[in-house]
Amino acid sequence: MIGLDSSLVWLRRDLRLHDQAALYRALKSSSRVHVVFVFDTAILDSLPSRADRRVEFIHGSVVALKRELEALGATLHVLHGPAPKRLPEFARDRKVQAVFCSRDYEPAAIRRDAAVAQALAGMGIAFHAGKDQVVFEQDEVLTQGGKPYTVFTPYKNAWLKKLGPFYLKPYPVQAYLGALAQSPPATMPTLAEIGFARTNLAELGIRPGEAGARGLFEDFLARINNYKQARDFPAVRGPSYLSVHLRFGTISIRELASTALGIGGAGAEAWLAELIWREFYQQLLWHHPRVAAGHCYQSEFEAIAWPNPPGHFQAWCEARTGYPLVDAALRQLNQTGYLHNRLRMVAASFLVKDLLVDWRLGEGYFADKLIDFDLASNSGGWQWAASVGCDAQPWFRIFNPVTQSEKFDPEGKFIRRYLPELAQVPGKHIHAPWTMPEKLQAACGVKIGRDYPAPIVAHGIQREKALALYKAARGGPPPADE
Ligand SMILES: Cc1cc2nc3c(=O)[nH]c(=O)nc-3n(C[C@H](O)[C@H](O)[C@H](O)COP(=O)(O)OP(=O)(O)OC[C@H]3O[C@@H](n4cnc5c(N)ncnc54)[C@H](O)[C@@H]3O)c2cc1C
Known part of the structure; x- marks a missing residue:
């Protein structure tokens, strides 16, 4: 590998210059290194919305990287199209001898990389993927x-x-930056040119890039x-x-x-x-790639026939369950793309074990909305909460959404931040506002059922139903030691 005339670094989940494994490997082994990012239409086309915080975050990070490279006399080549086609074409046009990248462990990425490696091999260009993330x-x-x-x-x-x-x-990239191919600044598509609109990233204070x-x-x-x-x-x-x-x-x-x-x-x-x-x-x-393809790690739970009661999933997505901590969580997710870990657990558990909705629907919703969506962690987190995963929450342990709220948002600060309609509800009732007497509802300006939903289910009843579903799938009650 040492002594290559020119090579190319294909950036994907490693949008930085500092301690960058693929860049280091390329710089160390080649005299001229081109740096490339591809806005892959196979990924972009599959996104459910044209206003996606992730795309804006990536675009902003790519702009920042390009500026950094240009300050060094090099540039970042930003392509747009199907990666398995555009990347090899670019590598051929630049007459590089090798492509370096950081390994990606997701099944779709593994298939994409195999296609790219094959196309490159047909052109006599080597493909080197290594560890970084x-x-x-x-x-x-x-x-x-x-x-x-x-x-x-x-x-x-x-x-x-x-x-x-x-x-x-750390990979000492700085010492080898002299091997970057010097180039005038390349042109780069705007967010609109790749088919996306701005979101509220700036308003949220989410700054992309290394900075x-x-x-x-x-x-x-x-x-x-x-x-x-x-x-x-x-x-x-x-x-x-x-x-x-x-x-x-x-x-x-x-x-x-x-x-x-x-x-x-x-x-x-x-x-x-x-x-x-x-x-x-x-x-x-x-x-076990099947876990991220909707299969329970504990396969006995594949047998659960999730009731998916009509309207329940939609109410959860739209923060209309009547349980303030759950609704505040969904508002945080919908408004910011981020969700606090405790609330990912509470919201996921509530969807599955209170609303009796198939965990896969929640997993898919998080996948669409989370700015940090990661196939491995999301499927792991959902299977943990639904008790169907590897080293998961035991199935008979069911979060009580009111006690979780009392314990982890004791003053209701988080609830009031995301549910301003409950701002005037006294602390005693903030976790279960339906317990407010009518007079108090009138005094604090929240009529349950009008200004904020009545709970769509009763936790105690749903808990029993959930236990019955798991028991039936397992073919019996929990063993004595559980
Ligand atoms: C149902 C569910 C879905 C989830 N989906 C995702 C997802 O799509 N992407 C994602 O990055 N995390 C996911 N998590 C894990 C966790 O909630 C987030 O990583 C964390 O909330 C991110 O916030 P942070 O960076 O402030 O975390 P910090 O608490 O500061 O943790 C630092 C880092 O450690 C990692 N991490 C933390 N907790 C976990 C965890 N439980 N599992 C795996 N990695 C963890 C993350 O990379 C995180 O950035 C999920 C958890 C659950 C219960």
């Missing part, structure tokens, strides 16, 4: 018997045991010691909000993990554990 790939952390882990804690222990400075060493990631990370480092206590309370600025940056690689996982490790203590350790959950689900998806 995870610390450990699918086969690097295995059980003693050489099998993939299916339980998180032993996976985490093995992950931590294997970790050494080698795995977290956006760095700003968030610095802000989080000042709070990381409190992460363990603060992370469960959606009204508090507890988590890092870095998920969209991790999704599109505007910050390096090695940098995040090594910083957390260096800080140490309960907060940083708890946060590192979340980064390990991300890799746990990535390796799970690789070894």
Whole structure:
């Protein structure tokens, strides 16, 4: 590989220059490196809306990267079309000898990369995909018997045991930037030219690119010691909000993990554990791709006949369930594309175990709406909440949406932020406003059923129905030790 005359780096989920594995590999082995991003119509055409925060985020990150490269006398070539066609054509026109990229573990990406590699091979161009977006790939952390882990804690222990400075060493891209192909600035399509409209990203303060990631990370480092206590309370600025940056690689996982490790203590350790959950689900998806194709990891639960009562899924999507914490969660998701982890769990559990709606519908809704949508984590999270996954919440454990609300939003701050119609409801009733006497409803200007919905189901009754569904699928009650 050493001594190539020219090569190309194809950026995908690694939209940064710092500690960039594919770029480093290309720069180190070639005299002239072109950098390319493709707005892949196969992906864009499948998106449900033409105003998609992810596309705007990517577009903004690509613009930022292009500027950085242009400051170095190089450029970023931004293509638009089907990647398996456009990328090889470009590689052929530039007469490169090799294409470098970071490995993507999603089934559709694996198929796309195979098609690209095949087209390139036909032109005599090599295709090199390497690790970048995870610390450990699918086969690097295995059980003693050489099998993939299916339980998180032993996976985490093995992950931590294997970790050494080698795995977290940054790729010293800066030292090799002289090998970037010098070029006048290339033209780049606008968001409108690729068929998309602006969303409310700027209004939300979501800054794309490396600069956006760095700003968030610095802000989080000042709070990381409190992460363990603060992370469960959606009204508090507890988590890092870095998920969209991790999704599109505007910050390096090695940098995040090594910083957390260096800080140490309960907060940083708890946060590192979340980064390990991300890799746990990535390796799970690789070894069991059926989980992200709508199949339960615990296959006995495939037998559940979800009642999907008419109107329930729609009410959940539109934040009209009458349970304030659930409705506030769906409003946060719909308005911002982000949803606090505690609320992802509460909202998912409520859809499945209170509304008795097939978890796959919720999984699909999150996939459409989340700015940080990640196939592995989303399917892992949904299968966890629906108790059908690998190392999932036990099926007989059912969140009570009112007690979750009392515990994690005790003053109703988060609820009032997203449900301003409940702003005047006293703290005593904010978690279950239907318990307000009529007189109080009138006094605080909220008539249940008119200004805010009455609960569409009764938790106690639905809980029993859900248990019956799981029991029937398993063919009996829980064993005595559960
Ligand atoms: C039903 C459901 C669906 C989910 N869908 C997604 C998804 O599509 N994309 C996604 O990135 N995360 C998903 N998660 C995991 C988690 O909710 C988000 O990663 C987290 O809320 C992102 O916020 P943050 O960056 O502030 O997290 P932090 O708490 O700051 O965590 C740091 C990072 O660790 C990773 N992480 C944290 N928690 C988890 C977790 N439980 N599983 C896997 N990785 C985790 C994320 O990359 C996150 O950015 C889902 C969880 C559930 C319960």
